């Protein structure tokens with residue numbers, strides 16, 4: 097299945113910021129995090145198609161996944 | 171900080187300065203001082219630009235000490251923009267310097283007759299008020315340059331640009347940063363217009379010969395400060411995200427969440443967001459020889475700011491904040507950081523709130539004055555209209571509400587006359603509660619529900635649901651009112667809400683400094699006391715629960731991608747102050 101993975105802030109260092117990838121059915125958010133070699137405890141915000149998602153959320157064809165470390169501002 | 175100086179600008183025979191002990195305002199600071207004093211001393215029915223209004227300038231409880239993050243200044247008055255009480259908060263050097271000179275507050279009162287323009291020099295020797303008509307209609311950058319030639323670089327400057335002199339309702343008060351640039355503004359609510367109404371152009375704060383304020387228990391204070399700084403350094407938001415990308419790291423986050431108000435709140439995502447993002451901004455700043463990490467005052471260890479150079483590598487402005495990038499960027503359909511940076515410079519120079527100014531331009535775009543996306547047009551409006559004080563410029567400079575009224579726009583994003591900042595309340599319900607109910611008019615900082623709704627800092631409340639939002643906003647508003655009183659930058663909240671030991675270190679700093687035994691509960695009590703005073707002032711000024719509502723279109727017009735309206739019920743919102 098086809099999924100767009102976007103990385104933000106410090107997650108971009110040494111990685112591809114936006115990538116369209118082919119992933120096997122049943123791939124979960126945490127599998128993407130591991131593939132990207134992002135330490136799981138550094139994942140702050142997971143947005144899947146503009147909604148918050150969890151590490152064990154399963155991805156489906158056409159998903160847009162955005163991963164952020166904990167960030168803030170205001 | 172044992173004394174208060176009152177400067178009666180309208181006294182017979184010229185301005186008169188009197189001094190008094192801090193008295194009933196002892197133990198307060200920052201927003202607690204300004205709000206409790208305004209609520210007690212100003213007639214809520216007074217005209218904000220009249221002689222009865224007062225402008226209170228107060229450093230925070232820990233300002234002027236060796237404590238980290240303590241350089242925030244509060245300025246309070248009745249707001250010409252909102253008609254409510256107002257506390258407007260800024261960084262820069264002013265709070266530290268004013269506190270070291272020994273003042274808990276400087277209060278500008280009355281209003282002079284005639285056209286003379288004044289400057290006020292505050293030093294260890296006392297306070298001088300002098301006429302200086304050579305400063306008339308100068309904007310902030312050249313004004314500070316001129317003052318520096320006379321008063322040097324070892325002082326802090328608080329100034330108003332031409333917008334403040336013209337008493338535009340979005341006029342700010344500029345405070346200089348450590349490099350003497352007028353970049354840190356008490357932006358919201360038109361506090362610059364109140365200073366202008368009193369004919370005060372500049373306040374020069376000189377702490378020569380003064381030392382840091384000593385804590386009651388120096389060893390304990392040093393120890394608590396060390397732990398506090400450790401806590402800020404180790405939290406990912408205050409230790410990594412904010413220093414590296416500044417507040418503009420939020421552009422991508424809020425856009426991904428579908429809460430980025432685009433083209434006057436018509437959509438929740440902006441196709442040009444990536445170009446405006448904090449990631450793009452930081453890269454550009456570093457490439458052009460600026461910096462993405464800079465503190466607005468000495469003693470800030472988070473350093474969320476930066477220096478933005480132009481294409482030729484010359485200083486253009488400080489790093490524009492997320493709300494500025496949004497107001498002048500996505501809200502106006504503009505996706506060019508150089509345009510945004512130039513507008514940020516113009517706001518700082520003319521002396522305007524970047525939020526109300528940017529939102530007003532977007533509202534004018536909605537009215538067809540210029541087209542959405544027209545960056546050159548926006549710059550022209552600022553340079554040719556606002557800076558010159560033309561009738562169109564004056565109405566733009568009076569903010570979004572007046573602009574919308576005069577130009578016949580239906581969708582004007584304001585609460586109590588103040589423009590909504592960079593978060594749409596339909597897909598982020600919690601921030602809508604804060605916008606509607608805060609004593610300040612629409613203000614994100616008053617109860618930053620974004621942290622919990624979107625950033626998952628200090629808890630997790632679903633942004634798309636109504637459950638838990640009122641309670642969340644209430645707790646945040648109380649905590650914020652307290653933090654705004656300490657002189658600490660609000661961004662410490664990310665670390666102290668997540669890390670109990672950092673919250674304890676924050677309490678220990680206050681206790682070691684004052685010899686008190688404050689607990690978490692005392693902080694909550696302080697916050698409630700401040701909010702109650704503000705709410706009481708607003709009630710006496712004529713505000714009721716029916717003013718605690720968002721503009722109607724947020725309840726009737728859904729926007730993509732969530733296709734949701736704001737749905738927290740009126741009855742629930744009316745419970746916010748029921749504690």
Ligand code: SF4
Nearest residue numbers: 261466470472474659
């Ligand atoms: S974190 Fe940013 S706003 Fe806060 S004191 Fe530091 S530079 Fe100023």
